[in-house]
Amino acid sequence: MKFESILFTGCAVFFAIVAIVYAIFSDGEAVGIAALFLSGGLCLIIGGYFTFIARRIDLRPEDRSDGEIHEGAGELGFFSPGSYWPFGIALSAMMTGFGLAFWFPWLIGVGIIAIIVSAGGLLFEYYTGQNANAH
Structure with a gap:
């Protein structure tokens, strides 16, 4: 670092x-x-x-300065193999942006709620099933 x-x-x-x-x-x-x-x-x-x-x-x-390449080998963490939640966040942000651009307060509200739901879905995507109680 x-x-x-x-x-x-x-x-x-x-x-x-x-x-x-x-x-x-x-x-x-x-x-x-x-x-x-x-x-x-x-x-x-x-x-x-x-x-x-x-x-x-x-x-x-x-x-x-004396670090060797093999010292950095091994598991670095868990990385999602693929997720559709970022696409949902992007669509929600686009919806909110359209609401702001054309001043539709109802669309702004729906977009903000959709952003919160899709960000929560991305955050908790792997905290279901067997991983529900993993810390």
């Missing part, structure tokens, strides 16, 4: 420098300046998270 924290924090510094240079040479064009500063802020959030995590876990093989 150490490399990732350095990478994202470095990107945040880069975006901040570019935003300052852009502000000077663009005569204060607000949208580009805001976009660059916000991009830097988002990278700083991710870099801060990785820094926070890197302090609390043991060094991984890729974080050590």
Whole structure:
């Protein structure tokens, strides 16, 4: 996690420098300046998270200079083989976006409810059947 924290924090510094240079040479064009500063802020959030995590876990093989490839072998976790819930979340977000764009309050409400239901379905997809009581 150490490399990732350095990478994202470095990107945040880069975006901040570019935003300052852009502000000077663009005569204060607000949208580009805001976009660059916000991009830097988002990278700083991710870099801060990785820094926070890197302090609390043991060094991984890729974080050590003497790490070997075989040390990183083994099970890394569970990854879903396929799910339709992200498609449902996308459709729900599209429905909410249409409701906002054309100002249909009822469509906004239905879309928000659909987002909550589909996000819950994605979250609890593998907590059914034999995995219901797994922690």
